Amino acid sequence: MASNHHFTIGWISPLPLEKEAARLVFDEEYPQDEVQHKGVFYLGGRVGVHKVVIGVQRRIGLSQAAILAEKMSDGFPNIKYFLLVGIAGGVPRYGPAGAASEIVLGDVVVSSPRGNHGGVLQYDKGAWQGQGRLNFRGHTNGVPGDLTAAVNNFRAEGWSKTNIDETLKQMRLKLDEMRQGQYDDPGPIRDRLFKDSYEHQGTELDDCKVCCDADNAVSRLDRGEPAARLIDKPSVHFGNIASSNQLQISAVERNRVHLEHEAICFEMEAAGVMEEHPCVVIRGICDYADSHKNKGWQNYAAATAAAYAKGLLSMIPAIDVTDDGDTASTSSHQPARYSPNVTFGSHNSGQQAGVIHGGTFSWGK
Ligand SMILES: [Zn+2]
Secondary structure: OOOHHHOOEEEEEOOHHHHHHHHOOOOEEOOHHHOEEOOEEOEEEEEOOEEEEEEEOOOOOHHHHHHHHHHHHHHOOOOOEEEEEEEEEEOOEEOOOOOOEEOOOOOEEEEOOEOOEOOEEEEEEOHHHOOOOEEEEEEOOOOOHHHHHHHHHHHHOOHHHHOHHHHHHHHHHOOOHHHOOOOOOOOHHHOEEEOOOOOOOOOOOOOHHHHOOHHHEEEHHHHOHHHOOOOOOOOEEEEEEEEEOOOOOOHHHHHHHHHHHOEEEEEOOHHHHHOOOOEEEEEEEEEOOOOOOOHHHHHHHHHHHHHHHHHHHOOOOOOOEOOOOOEOOOOOOOOOOOOOOOOOOOOOOOOOOEEEOOOOEEEOO
16 A cells, blocks of 8 residues: 555556556556545556556646646655656658658657757647648757656667567456457558558548558558567657647648657647656557548557556666655655756757667667
């Protein structure tokens, strides 16, 4: 049993399906009715040396993420870091010509400073610049130094310590018979990348297999060696994440934001959390941020993100909490709070966008 003061890691799951994957990485889960604040129940458990509290949003979007982070900070005053762990859309290809990296479905993107951005940039739809166009709205705070160090240390260790495949195995062992297969890797055949100019032909709910012409898609098998990966061996990519209240649903917009700001991932929550809280964003890629959404990859992408997050937690030293409930490293009776650090462009000492492949590690340019 842990009191609210013993939790030092806040884990935000924007969607219930992301929470279901997240709880599978607990080494120990606390009774559900014992982890609550002001009548709201959270999932609490232990991951390695950390006591982790998981909150799920009521609705999607930046402000809902901000509200949840604020409530969790209030109820669990010794949260030192937040992890925002979920699914998102990815750019299919990034990096310099000749040394481009491919993102494929099931891969993981981790927020990491790039160019003038601290790892997350906020977008919103600006009516004055034309319908549907997403406009850069502002920077968010960078990831705080010690959390960046954990990400970089983990990154430098490469695939051998990432252990996503091993963690996925352990997660599946916890599933009952009804859910066997829920987090299986859908495989390369079900990873279809449509041409940028070919829009989704059905309704939002229709699977592309039914409504879209396969002749306009390239399967992962046909995308060449850089897109190849073995079952349960997702690559981990480090770069900027574009965060917006509007879902990114156009290949053209995706490509433009990618070129202008080196964003490699699109989602709807991170900017809401990072403005006020120390946070690293971890996203499993379930689609290519175009009009061809489908649910086929969501569970697996949620699982690979959660598995990576567990590995990252293993790189963060235990955060001591004294018996009276303070974190030992802070002055007495001061909860661990984030001091925003708005120094963009200063994070780039040798850390560029890069990728850990299932087997090898390579830096970006
Ligand atoms: Zn489609």
